[in-house]
Amino acid sequence: MKNLLIIGGSLFLFLLGLFAFQVRAYPEEYEGTALHENADENISTRYNLGGYIKSGIFSWDDEFREIFAEGSLKLESAAGTFGNAFAELRYRASSSDSEDKSDFNFREAYAEIYAGKLDIRSGKQVIVWGRADGFNPTNNITPSDYTVFSSEEDDRRMSNFVVKGVFNADPFKLEADWVPVYLSSELPFGNASMPAGIEWANMDAPKKKPENSTFAVKVEIESASFDGSLSYYNGYYKTPGLDYYISQSVVYVQTKPFRTQVAGVDFSTTVGKYGLRGEFALSIPEDTKEDLAFPGRQAEYTIGIDREWRSFSCILQYIGKYVIDYDRGADAPNTLEKELIAWNRMIFSQQEEWNHSASLRLSLSLMHETLALEVLGLANFSTEEVYFQPKASYTISDAFVLCAGAQLYYGPDDTLFGFMEKNKNALFMEIKKSF
Amino acid sequence: MEKLSKFVIRFRWPIIILFLAFTVIMGAMIRNARFNADMQTYLPDTMDARVDQEKIEKIFGGTDLVMIVLKTDDVINKDTLERVKLFSRKMKKVKGIEKVMSLFDLKQVRNENEAMIVDSAVKMIPASEEDIGIIKKEISENDLVFGSVVSKNFTTTVVIGMITPGTHDKSLAEALEKLVKDIPGKEDVMIGGAPYIRSQTALNMQRDIGRLLPLGLLFMLVFLYVSFRQFRGVLLSSAVVFMSIFVVLGFIPLFGWDITLVTIILAVLLIAVANDYGIHMFAHFQDENTPGNTFTKEEISARMLTSIGKPVIVAGVTTIAGLLCMFGHILIPAEQMGILGGAGIAFALLASLFFIPAMNSILPKPKPLQTAAKGKEIKGLNRILGFVSDLAVNKPRRVVISITVIVLILAAGILRLTVNSNPVSVYPHGHMVEKSSLLINSELGGFFPLSIVFEGDIKDPEMLKKMDLIEKKIREIPQVGTTQSIARVVRQISRALYNTSDPGYDSIPDTYNAVSQYFELYLMSGDPEDFEKMVDFSFGKAMILVRFKEMNTPVLRKCVNEIREIVKNDPDIKIVGGIVDIFSKMDKEVVDGQLFSIIASIMAVFIIIAFAFRSVKGAALQIIPLVSAILILFGLMGIAGIELNFTTALLSSIMIGVGVDYTTHFTWRYREERQSGLSIQDAIRMTILTAGRGIIFNAFSVIIGFAALTFSSFQPVRIFGLLIVVIIFACLIGGLVLIPSLFMLIKPNFCEPVKIEQNKNISKQKNMKLNKIIIPVVFIMAAAVSYLYAEITAKEVMRKSIETTRVDGTESLSTLVIMNQNGEKRVRKMLMVSRMYNNGQLEKKMVRFTAPADVKGTGFLSFDYNEKSDDKWMYMPALRKTRRIISSENAKSFMGSEFSYADMSMPTLNDFNYKSLPDETVNGENCYMIEITPKDETVGEENGFSKKISYISKRDFVLRKAEYFDLNGEKEKILEVQSVIEVDKTKHKYKMKKMTMTNVHNNRKSVSSTDSIKFNPGIPDEYFTTRYLLK
Structure with missing residues (x-):
């Protein structure tokens, strides 16, 4: 029902936008100029239709993790003076050793209003915050899907219904986001088998009430030599914790979202031939010490440098975390609670008081930018978790790309990557045609 | 473990x-x-000897030499001298040769009918034995060539080319080898000199x-x-x-x-x-x-x-x-x-x-x-x-x-154990490099140069006498092959003006006026360029150029020390340096x-x-x-x-x-x-x-x-x-x-x-504790030599060329077609807006790709500054946010095409040296031909070329053609401008409407064409913000 509401609302806004904002994005005196892709006014200039068809195989050892085919249709109204609208419809059919699935959804559907310096975008959308590369502690507004098999990082981002307002006072920007209904991230162990006497129960989702909505604000500066922002988030955290209850002698384990406040800072600048970027976030979950699903307070920090040498680029980052309430839950009364606390620590990467990780992304473009080689590595030295993703993409012809690589998680059994090592490690090959 | x-x-x-x-x-x-x-560059450029060498080159130009050596039983004969003349004429056309010295270029100062005549050391091709005898007599009396350009036994002669600093060794060597091949003869011909050895x-x-x-x-x-x-x-x-x-x-x-x-x-x-x-x-x-x-x-x-x-x-x-x-x-x-x-x-x-x-x-x-x-x-x-x-x-x-x-x-x-850095000793015995070097050393006074630079009023007789005295002392060092100086020229003039019995014969005159008159007399029939490697234009600095017939560095070091001892405490001598000093x-x-x-x-x-x-x-x-x-x-x-x-x-x-x-x-x-x-x-x-x-x-x-x-x-x-x-x-x-x-x-x-x-x-x-290994990465950026004497006119043409395409504001739609060697095409379409700020000191530009589908929506925002590094941001739909990117890699390919990012932005005028070459016509358009070289290696690397020859229209100052030479000096790409459009008709500003870049190494080609363009100086500021990149 919730999804229907979101989709229906988004679609309504999209259709509204589609027909309402047919005025050009640029003032009238530029009509028929180069700013438009085509001077002739016709349907193809008012709306852009695009998308892609993609197919891929993810496999490990003797089993297929997933074989899938995916189609996407994107419809966008040309940017007008007062706004525009966008929708992407996706269909994905997949098959794995355990199940066959097909899914049809609106990846995004939103309408946007330009009111002078104020831009308001409303609908189902993905919002990404943070200036670090890939590991962004300030990026909390829309959830992530850790179950999806895809070579593209963007596919792991989930959309949600958000009303987003940006006031542009160059070089400053003030952004305010409101998320009326909570949507949880998809965790990779959603259907993990449980010991006898314990069963999974549905998520203890917050009721759809205004007081359960989420809001976030961000002040950004984008000057010639420095970009940075201060942000504040107050709402249900995208990744829920695990909790339990007992009913009729059966123990039910369920995911349970919690409210949190996150204060963040990020920046990026250049120093000579080097790019320097960093991000910091202080998370303060709601103060319910007795609730084992809640993580402890924590400070996360990322600092990285990047550099290009012709077609080779390198981004090296240090990613650290300090768990302020590290001893939280140490006095759990029973084994189950102890077990769930361990799982929650794993989910929130709070197994160590101090976490030290490093990420390295090396990419090389060859053969006149038709062959892209990329290696992404993440090593958590504190928990001995490692993630490694080598990838090669070859552009066969315009908009036709063949991609092969691997996603490899390694870690001790009691860590998230240790869990994902058994379920998500895969070699993959994808082919994608965009239009 | x-x-x-x-x-x-x-x-x-x-x-x-x-x-x-x-x-x-x-x-x-x-x-x-x-x-x-x-090998010179194997030493730090802060080393004193290298600093001295650069100073000398700044004053007198290059002192490095290449030589074509001709050896036969007797070089004073019709065929050999005709060949020498041809070598001399053609060598002057070789790029990188600043000045040629041969029997036909160096001068003889003589007295004819009580008048001083300055003409070539050899004025004629001998037709008879008598002519040969006259030529030999004149040469043997001519200090400027005897023993240095022709051997004292007349078995060897040489055509010497003085090199412009920074000339590419490989292209120079190839040009000389071609010359030798194109001008055949019976004499043994060898090529020598440090650039050739390199x-x-x-x-x-x-x-x-x-x-x-x-x-x-x-x-x-x-x-x-x-x-x-x-x-x-x-x-x-x-x-x-x-x-x-x-x-x-x-x-x-x-x-x-x-x-x-x-x-x-x-x-x-x-x-x-x-x-x-x-x-x-x-x-x-x-x-x-x-x-x-x-x-x-x-x-x-x-x-x-x-x-x-x-x-x-x-x-x-x-x-x-x-x-x-x-x-x-x-x-x-x-x-x-x-x-x-x-x-x-x-x-x-x-x-x-x-x-x-x-x-x-x-x-x-x-x-x-x-x-x-x-x-x-x-x-x-x-x-x-x-x-x-x-x-x-x-x-x-x-x-x-x-x-x-x-x-x-x-x-x-x-x-x-001995220490020796003789550059020729790296070759085995009998190698051409060794043979030519030994011959030049034994017969023609050597090729390893050392310069002694004097500063003061060079026309002062005392200064010239001192210079003459020092030169004589230097010539007494057995390893010195030959020397040249302005004092020696003055003495040569005196020999032409006086009889052997006169007191003024073969000496420096005693008065300032007499010295000045000597030079005026010389210039009446001689050429001011004859002095350019000996004295500067204002007669404020002069140089004794010493050539050694020895290559072993311990011996050379001893010689340099001896010379330093000779000139010790002389306040007028500012530099003793050169390639010999570096090697020793x-x-x-x-x-x-x-x-x-x-x-x-x-x-x-x-x-x-x-x-x-x-x-x-x-x-x-x-x-x-x-x-x-x-x-x-x-x-x-x-x-x-x-x-x-x-x-x-x-x-x-x-x-x-x-x-x-x-x-x-x-x-x-x-x-x-x-x-x-x-x-x-x-x-x-x-x-x-x-x-x-x-x-x-x-x-x-x-x-x-x-x-x-x-x-x-x-x-x-x-x-x-x-x-x-x-x-x-x-x-x-x-x-x-x-x-x-x-x-x-x-x-x-x-x-x-x-x-x-x-x-x-x-x-x-x-x-x-040893589990974590950190490998340090050391980056050493090479500092490069920059020239002082950039051609003002060439630079002015370039400045105008940049100015004429600096349009206050434009909107355009372009297509970039990238073709591989098989003719297979990839097509990129883009939309661009640009506007000038701060009186042209800053150009803001926004580019958004509209095709093909996989790059559609990708956008770039750049602030191109004249005097500092650019600021750049990129938006990729898959990233969902704008991202600041590093701007130094201008040499890299623009979207996989043969164009580089440097080709797509305004060059920084002061980063390059400019030199005028003879005018050319390109597609019927009369053009200036300008040679552009980066001022230092870093600029070269950042822009991806060691040299660029631009053909700029004399009519509208818009580029019509350019040839790019890669960092090895090889021709790499050719840019041809097929059409030009006048965008701002009031200020007469132009843009290149269609241009093709061809890579001659791999035969790939990229064509950039502007499908529509409009002049618009009033483009709103907000177009050049990350907000618009997202739209």
């Missing part, structure tokens, strides 16, 4: 992929590498790399197979070598360095040394893979590390330390080789520790080695090892005394570098061994074979008459790093055997018989690898190859014979069983 071995087996796939990916990425960098044969050196370097690398690799593969008798051993050990070479050669362009003579040694060093660690690992694997063993492939692979990992690490770290001690060497290539060699060996060590066990664990377990084959090999080897162990155990005292005596005898040769100083620097690297290497190795064995005494003992090997090395060089030069100077550091491995492996195993309870004698025997096999394989792999160097085109590299073979053998004897004998005699405590237990506990704790 156990933890590490578990880690390696568990993460074997990521490890294999990581190593392979890193190798591929680094290997792809190699294509950007450049060759540099200019170009030949570069050519030979490339040939060497092409020859020595495959040869070394072949030697290595054969040796590995003979040693292991299993393809697995060959595959794993050689994979590490290949990977190390790719990685290290990839580092060279990445660090902004060049391939030099020394780099050749680096590649061979890796072939020889990088497989050492793999050899020990695989030898151990074979020892354990016996018939009937029950190890799984994972277990036996893990045991490679647990059993032998530690000594391999110690051996590797000492080698790395030895090489890294070349950091700080005064010779830049030596320093670079130290860093690169250290990085390569570090990579090889890591690959041996991680990649080899990981690979071994995924491959099926091989059958144990055939007993017969193994037995045969072991039988022969064991006999040798048995003999060695008997010698060490039974006659240790005799062994130590004998080796000491041999070392001392050989070390006595150090007294005869190289000697001293080589010795300094050598001493530094020897001391540093020994200290580093000492510390590492002391740390690894927890014993200072142990370290001191293990250093003995090394010190002995160094003494033998320099002693042998002295005895064999091998000079210490910039190549042989590298020997010691390499040797220290590599040679200590054998001692380390022996001692490690000996200590383990003692710990297991064996007596000293049995422990020595057991160690020699077991570890001895790996040690001998290791030493022979090094010897065989370096043996490839004996096939080099360069004499010092060949000698280096021979010496390293001898020295590694000496180290092997040190490790397998001397050290066991010393242990027998001294019975060192650090190897005794009780202490080992304690040491082991301590080392276990400390080793825990």
Whole structure:
């Protein structure tokens, strides 16, 4: 029902936008100029239709993790003076050793209003915050899907219904986001088998009430030599914790979202031939010490440098975390609670008081930018978790790309990557045609 | 080690992929590498001698010479002189030749009918014997040419070209070779001079790399197979070598360095040394893979590390330390080789520790080695090892005394060791470079120049007399071939004005007015350019140019010191410098570098061994074979008459790093055997018989690898190859014979069983901390020479050309078609808006791609500043946010096309030098032809060209054509502008509407065409914000 509401609302806004904002994005005196892709006014200039068809195989050892085919249709109204609208419809059919699935959804559907310096975008959308590369502690507004098999990082981002307002006072920007209904991230162990006497129960989702909505604000500066922002988030955290209850002698384990406040800072600048970027976030979950699903307070920090040498680029980052309430839950009364606390620590990467990780992304473009080689590595030295993703993409012809690589998680059994090592490690090959 | 071995087996796939990916990425960098044969640049550009040389070039232009030498029985004849005349005429047209000096260009000052006449040294082509006699008489009386342009016995003459500083050696050498081919004759013709030698050196370097690398690799593969008798051993050990070479050669362009003579040694060093660690690992694997063993492939692979990992690490770290001690060497290539060699060996060590066990664990377990084959090999080897162990155990005292005596005898040769950096000595006897150099030196006064620069009023007779006196004294130095100066010209004028009996004959006049009149008289029939290499335009600075007929740097250094003594305390002499000064100083620097690297290497190795064995005494003992090997090395060089030069100077550091491995492996195993309870004698025997096999394989792999160097085109590299073979053998004897004998005699405590237990506990704790290895990356940016004398007019044309395309604001829609050599097309469409700010000091630009579908929506926002680095942001739909990007890589391809980012933005005018070339017509458009060269290497690298020739329309100052030369000086791309549009009709501003860039190397082509464009100075500011990138 919730999804229907979101989709229906988004679609309504999209259709509204589609027909309402047919005025050009640029003032009238530029009509028929180069700013438009085509001077002739016709349907193809008012709306852009695009998308892609993609197919891929993810496999490990003797089993297929997933074989899938995916189609996407994107419809966008040309940017007008007062706004525009966008929708992407996706269909994905997949098959794995355990199940066959097909899914049809609106990846995004939103309408946007330009009111002078104020831009308001409303609908189902993905919002990404943070200036670090890939590991962004300030990026909390829309959830992530850790179950999806895809070579593209963007596919792991989930959309949600958000009303987003940006006031542009160059070089400053003030952004305010409101998320009326909570949507949880998809965790990779959603259907993990449980010991006898314990069963999974549905998520203890917050009721759809205004007081359960989420809001976030961000002040950004984008000057010639420095970009940075201060942000504040107050709402249900995208990744829920695990909790339990007992009913009729059966123990039910369920995911349970919690409210949190996150204060963040990020920046990026250049120093000579080097790019320097960093991000910091202080998370303060709601103060319910007795609730084992809640993580402890924590400070996360990322600092990285990047550099290009012709077609080779390198981004090296240090990613650290300090768990302020590290001893939280140490006095759990029973084994189950102890077990769930361990799982929650794993989910929130709070197994160590101090976490030290490093990420390295090396990419090389060859053969006149038709062959892209990329290696992404993440090593958590504190928990001995490692993630490694080598990838090669070859552009066969315009908009036709063949991609092969691997996603490899390694870690001790009691860590998230240790869990994902058994379920998500895969070699993959994808082919994608965009239009 | 156990933890590490578990880690390696568990993460074997990521490890294999990581190593392979890193190798591929680094290997792809190699294509950007450049060759540099200019030995001058091997020294830091802050060195006094180089600074002086630059100052001289700024005042008088280049002093570097190329020469075409003609030799026959008698050069004064019709055919030879006609040929000389042709050479002279055509040489003037060669790019990079600033001035030509030949019998037809240099002057003769004479008296004719009481008037002074200045004309060519040879005015006519002789038609008769009488003419020949006249010409010879005139030449023999002409100081300016006799003995310098024509030999005193008239068998040799030369056409000399003075080089513009910065001229590319290779293109110059090719042009001269073409000249020689195009103008045939019966005379022997040779090309000489420093630029030609440099170009030949570069050519030979490339040939060497092409020859020595495959040869070394072949030697290595054969040796590995003979040693292991299993393809697995060959595959794993050689994979590490290949990977190390790719990685290290990839580092060279990445660090902004060049391939030099020394780099050749680096590649061979890796072939020889990088497989050492793999050899020990695989030898151990074979020892354990016996018939009937029950190890799984994972277990036996893990045991490679647990059993032998530690000594391999110690051996590797000492080698790395030895090489890294070349950091700080005064010779830049030596320093670079130290860093690169250290990085390569570090990579090889890591690959041996991680990649080899990981690979071994995924491959099926091989059958144990055939007993017969193994037995045969072991039988022969064991006999040798048995003999060695008997010698060490039974006659240790005799062994130590004998080796000491041999070392001392050989070390006595150090007294005869000489230092010499003669650039011609790198060529074997009989090579064309050597022949031409010797001929120029013996007959024509030499080619190695030194300049003595005077500052003051040059027309002052006292100044000229002083100059004349100094010049005479310099000419008395036997190694000086010839000199030239303005004082000599003045004396030549006086000889034309006076009779031999007059007091003014052959002397400097006494008054200022007389000197001035001399010059005026000369200029009435002579040319002011005749003086340009002797005195500056304002007569404020003058130079005595000395040429030496000697190339040995110790002798040259002595000569330079003598000259410095002559001019000592003279306030009018500001500089004594030039190429001779640079080369002669190289000697001293080589010795300094050598001493530094020897001391540093020994200290580093000492510390590492002391740390690894927890014993200072142990370290001191293990250093003995090394010190002995160094003494033998320099002693042998002295005895064999091998000079210490910039190549042989590298020997010691390499040797220290590599040679200590054998001692380390022996001692490690000996200590383990003692710990297991064996007596000293049995422990020595057991160690020699077991570890001895790996040690001998290791030493022979090094010897065989370096043996490839004996096939080099360069004499010092060949000698280096021979010496390293001898020295590694000496180290092997040190490790397998001397050290066991010393242990027998001294019975060192650090190897005794009780202490080992304690040491082991301590080392276990400390080793825990060594898990994280950080490899430092050193970036050295090369500073380059900039010219002072940029052509104002050429720069003005460029300024106008930039101005005329600097439009206040535009909106445009463009198509970029990228075609490969087969004509297959990729099409990109983009929308662009631009606007000028701050009176043209800042151009803001926004580009958004509209096709093809996979890049649609990608946008760039850039702020191009005139005087500082640009700010750039990129928006990619997949990222969902704008991202600040680094802006320095302007040379990289724009969206995979032949255009670079530099081509798409305004050039910074002051980053380049400009020179006018003869006008040309392009597609009917009369154009200025401007040669554009980057002011320094960094600008060149950032923009991706070493030279660019632009054809700029005289009518509208818009570029019509451009030719780009890559960083090696080869023509790479041609830009042709098919159509131009006047965008701003009021201010007459233009844009190129359609242009094609063709890459002549790979025949790829990119066409950029503007489908629509509109002039609009009022584009709103908000278009140039990240907000609009997102829309």
